[in-house]
Amino acid sequence: MLKKLIRIRTAYATAYLVLGAMFAFFFAAPSSRLYAQEVRPAQTDASWQAAYWNNTDLAGDPVLTRQETSLSNNWSTSSPHALVNVDGFSARWTRYIDVTPGTYRFTATADDGIRLWVDGDLIIDQWRVQAVATYAAEKELGFGNHLIQVEYFEQSGTAIAQVGWTLATASPDLPAQPTTGWRGEYYNNQSLSGTPDLVRYDAEINFQWGTDSPGLGILADGFSARWTRVMELPAGDYRFSMTVDDGGRLFVNGQTVIDAWSDQRIATYTGDITLAGGPVTIQMEYYERTLGAYAILGWDWRPAAQAPPQPSIGWRAEYYNNRDLSGDPVLVRNDAAINFDWGRGSPDPGTVNVDNFSVRWTQRLNLPAGNYRFTTTADDGVRLA
Known part of the structure; x- marks a missing residue:
């Protein structure tokens, strides 16, 4: 059975423009992650891969393989499955886990025999005929995946096989929470x-x-x-x-x-x-x-809503009786807009020349972020900064 969980993240893009200069935008690309549960034990799989034999020593080929969500079985005097004997059977469960670093206390309850490995280390070994009993062992686990394997056999009578673990002591070296x-x-x-x-x-x-x-x-x-x-x-x-x-x-x-x-x-x-x-x-x-x-x-x-542009008192205009804006202006005033067609006249008769004059307009604006297109129409020269 394949189980899927898909993550989708929203992407954001931001652009800035200050007058004529546009800065590069940044973009957080969407991402997705797929988690799959496979037939064989996957890394950090949430299920056990179980195999059952109709003998007490896990010999030969199993008569049943399946995935099980927990290892907390109390079959009493029944069989785990129609294909498996009521008595005289054995089983093996395998899975990977990913845990918070620390010391873990593992417990195993069984009637009859049971043994437990963590990362290949045999930490509980009670492979014998017995009445129901519980055993415990502790093991230090670090970051990464850890392989858990349990083997069990049932001779006769009541059949119980249960395994669990809890964090006994957290590692003092546990780092701060990842930002992601x-x-x-x-x-x-x-x-x-x-x-x-x-x-x-x-x-x-x-x-x-x-x-x-x-x-x-x-x-x-x-x-x-x-x-x-x-x-x-x-x-x-x-x-x-x-x-x-x-x-x-x-x-x-x-x-x-x-x-x-x-x-x-x-x-x-x-x-x-x-x-x-x-x-x-x-x-x-x-x-x-x-x-x-x-x-x-x-x-x-x-x-967040952008603040509207602040009211402006207009453009500061500086007029010069030359073509290179040199020296002191002959006229300084506020122009409400730059939208002039003087024709053959003067910007200010008696003060500014009809020909051979220049002018500089300056204004500070508060504009929302975005892309702007600036246009100029002129006779003769013009520049915008």
Whole structure:
């Protein structure tokens, strides 16, 4: 079965123009990421690759292979599957995990034999006929993927095979949250209470777990999560969209933007907020009671409205009785617009020559960002700076 989660990011482009000079724009290109679950154990796969044999020593070819979302089996006196014996069978489960660095406590409960490897190290070895019993071992895990492998056999009677792990001690060298991800804290309760049972960094909040668990050691039902991230966002109006089943709420810079903290079927909520630009703290809280589990967050952005151009007192005009704007002007005044057709006359009879004169106009304008086309019409020479 192939599962896909696709991420799409919106691109933004900004251009600046100051009078005649245009600066280059920058562009954040869209990106997408595809996560796939394959038949063989994939790196950080959320499922176990399971294989079953109709003997107690995993010999020969398995009679059944399949993917399983959890390793918490209590078959009692039944069979794992119609193809597998009720007694006298064995199994192997394999998967990769990606965890927060630290010391992890692994537990294995079995009736009869069980053994557990982490990255090839045998940390639990209880390969014998026995009544149900639980064993534990600790192992330090760093960044990157880690291979977990479990082997089990059932001789007769009750059949139980369960494996789990929790973070015992976080690594003191755990770095600060990456700027490109969310700090996710997952709890095995619905109220975000106590110490989180799983801490990890999620690239995005776009989860459609359905009836599966969100991660290692977290319940499929009755859990909660909190995601936190600090982002640099441009000024403007934002509409946040949150899709949840069951409850969720969203805070932006400590302000509640969406509050849908209740048991419900999948639903989408929106909330609007205006941001001044700069660092923004976004936090989403979520809980799942039972059945389908969904948590999705996104937003749209509209740039802040540009201030209209400031009223102008016109152009400062300096007129010279020569063609090279040299010396002192013979006339200084404010012209409301540069739109003159003097013909054979003077700009100011008695002060400025009819021929062989020059003029400089200057004005400071406050213009919104954008692309501008400047035009000039002249007889004789003209330049614009």
